[in-house]
Amino acid sequence: MSSAREIAADVRSGVRSARDVLDEHFDAITSREADIHAFNVVLAEEARAAAAAVDAAVARGDDPGPLAGVPIALKDNMCTRGIATTCSSRILDGWRPPYDATVVERVRAAGAVVVGKTNLDEFAMGSSTENSAFGPTHNPHDITRVPGGSSGGSAAAVAAGFAPLSLGSDTGGSIRQPAALCGVVGVKPTYGVVSRYGLVAFASSLDQIGPFASNVEDAALLLEVIGGHDPLDSTSIPQPAPALLAGLDEGVSGLRVGIVDEMTEIDGIEPAVRDAVRAAASALEAAGAKVDSVSVPSATYGISAYYLIAPAEASSNLARYDGVRYGLRVDALDVAHMNAQTRESGFGREVKRRIMLGTYALSAGYYDAYYGQAQRVRTLILRDFERVYEQFDVLIAATSPTVAFELGAKTADPWAMYLCDVCTVPANLSGHPAMSVPFGAGAFGLPIGVQVLAPALGEAVMFRVARAIEAAAGRTRS
């Protein structure tokens, strides 16, 4: 399959039609989607119309944009006007949003062709895409294993060649971890770089939309398209999208790279994953970077703080699903019972668990010990990273402590599932950018991802380092 950059260049210059590109990807979907279940819905008709519009623009001599004719898959928690947006939950049954998310408008305006909405853990709560009301997504590298989550459908769609690009959302690792497990590139930008308008809210102070791609350059291309200020999101940073492609190949010579102990040398990490991080560090050193180990002590407490803060925010955000304005309603004699019965029927196990956890952490008598303390720990994590970034330009770490695990392996033990996010949540709590790049393979040849982290708005240097790691991975393979 061609890269997004190649497709866009070919379509813009008339070498290939968007229609042909789309048909190739539909062929891939037809042959493997039944085994993988990346999509909640494939939008065949809409995609054909969009591709035809791109081809018509090229025929007229117009430029359809930097993503001309590039198929893209959208995580099904991003609003699409008139097209069902489910969050893989029963509670949004039948809902068709009356507006498009800002990112959806931006990718369409850039000429991309939306091919479908991808499966996720219900309301993005999970690390395996098994918590979907519509059944799990399977890892394209081994369909007996999970793709990671919560953006497992978007990661699997790119890994399976269903689309060269997709969008996910990352609240505690939901882009980076599935990217690692599916062997693709996944990026969580700085909080506020990409508009959240039209992203169904999970934990608003942590949620961030970002790209999946099969290579670093395509991920940069997509982030340049979706990034930049949006007046419809009050937490959007008032700056243009980061410029990434221009400096992508500037190399890493002289850069100071820190390997984070607390996100690499940890209990339960598979030796192959730890070795991959070390090997990536050596490759950066060989390319001229200065590499050293570094400690971010409070990162150890990230997972505990995260599993108080994120459920607390979720319990508040998900209060809106009350059976009144959209989605499911289960009738009852009075409104309070209608609310409670609707929510009981509409939400799955993990969503109920998080709502309960968050409501408890916010309730009278417990607020300060749990939520308040977690917010103060968040400050310590932010301070630790800011201190470390005075000495280092970027950090590297594991993305996921393990390669893709088997379906069902962690569903009976919620805390074991939560620990999948141990290396990824610190960057959500700090708001800093982080991305996962495929590097090497572990048990059964399953892909490993190495995480690259940077200070706030440090996307350009983060992508340069990711590019160098990608180049080294290519050399190792060949």
Place this chain on the structure above:
Amino acid sequence: MAERITRADVEHVAQLARLALTDAEIDSLTAELGVILDHAAQVSALDTRDVPPTAHPLPLVNVLRADEPRAGLPRDEVLAAAPVAEEHRFRVPRILGEAP
């Protein structure tokens, strides 16, 4: 740190969260939330005296838009998404506790 969560706590929180949990769900959540909270309570190991809370990773400033009228979402389209709508309004069952 607080004592371990009880079945009665779970029932109370379910009411706060407007979830009509089944007995079986209350049982399993009592056990699961206990385990999760034991782990989450590790945050209490850190000394946070004099540390202010962070609610948000960005320095917060008020964001005001220009005070200009603009169209909202189309009313009929929004109401069409409601489970029950009547006379341009969302219809709900009775709110007060009087007899039906």
